[in-house]
Amino acid sequence: MIVHRNQDAVEFRFSLLEKMVLERALTTVAKNYKINPAELDEHAAAVWYSPAGCRSAQMSAEETSDWLKQLQSLRMGRVAVLEECLRQLNEKREESPIKMEIGREQADSLMTAINDHRLLVAAHHNIGEAEMNMRTLASISTLPPSQQTALFEIEFLAYLIDELVQLLSEPAGSPD
Amino acid sequence: MYRIIFGSRTGLFTISKPFQGGINSAKLNRHRPKSMAIETLPDTLEETKEKVENAFEKNWNVIVWNDPINLMNYVVFVFMKVLAFPKEKATKHMLEVHHDGKSCVATETREKAELYHQQLQGYGLTVTIEPGEE
Numbered sequence: 001m002i003v004h005r006n007q008d009a010v011e012f013r014f015s016l017l018e019k020m021v022l023e024r025a026l027t028t029v030a031k032n033y034k035i036n037p038a039e040l041d042e043h044a045a046a047v048w049y050s051p052a053g054c055r056s057a058q059m060s061a062e063e064t065s066d067w068l069k070q071l072q073s074l075r076m077g078r079v080a081v082l083e084e085c086l087r088q089l090n091e092k093r094e095e096s097p098i099k100m101e102i103g104r105e106q107a108d109s110l111m112t113a114i115n116d117h118r119l120l121v122a123a124h125h126n127i128g129e130a131e132m133n134m135r136t137l138a139s140i141s142t143l144p145p146s147q148q149t150a151l152f153e154i155e156f157l158a159y160l161i162d163e164l165v166q167l168l169s170e171p172a173g174s175p176d
Numbered sequence: 177m178y179r180i181i182f183g184s185r186t187g188l189f190t191i192s193k194p195f196q197g198g199i200n201s202a203k204l205n206r207h208r209p210k211s212m213a214i215e216t217l218p219d220t221l222e223e224t225k226e227k228v229e230n231a232f233e234k235n236w237n238v239i240v241w242n243d244p245i246n247l248m249n250y251v252v253f254v255f256m257k258v259l260a261f262p263k264e265k266a267t268k269h270m271l272e273v274h275h276d277g278k279s280c281v282a283t284e285t286r287e288k289a290e291l292y293h294q295q296l297q298g299y300g301l302t303v304t305i306e307p308g309e310e
Contacts, residue, residue, distance in 0.1 A: 053293050057286075057293070057304075119245050119246075132245065161250055165253045
């Protein structure tokens, strides 16, 4: 992955493999954002729509249901940006690597959606503190293959988030 | 219809409900045998007064909990964006979450605490809100 940040945008250049990972992440997230929280698989529901805060807030079942619907609307608001990113990734271009340019106004939605996917992958593959703190290939190789793949995916997506946080943290229009 | 009277001696405001169905229930009670008096109104008023007072009281803590997946700089960004914290304050709370397992990032009215709760959870953070000490 090559990243170039200019004044108000960030341009990513991906290898085919990186593009495939990101494409799968964005497709999964966009699809799950459209699903009612009550109908989501248990992992997605647990990490995105945990009602723990509603319980501690002593909300009634009806209030909790309304609150979760609002939270889903918040997430649904990101779908258009994800679809635009997917369009760019799937644009038929002669050149390689594959480019994706994200403007400042789209960065927040993309970054949060990617983070949501990291949370989802971690929940699906039971990745917790111990796995996230593994720093050597030797220790990672002790994990089952599916956990290793998930961990690499989580780490790769972290680099994207890092770039997007930096873009958003700089004042608008600041030089590279 | 409830009336909210500001500047009451008993506090910031009180709520009164002088009429029910167009009849002054207090007057009505005076002409009833004691056993027939309508006793429900004062309870309702007290409950409503308590609810309104609670709604305006800034005693709801917004707690952010540690998790191993969210990145430190991402959490700092979210605190700055949602809670309008300067970077130093956002970093301080992020480190508190990281080292102590949780941080109380705001103490607000219930309504505002619920809003923060929703926005922070919308960013994927683990959040609860709870009433603080009276």
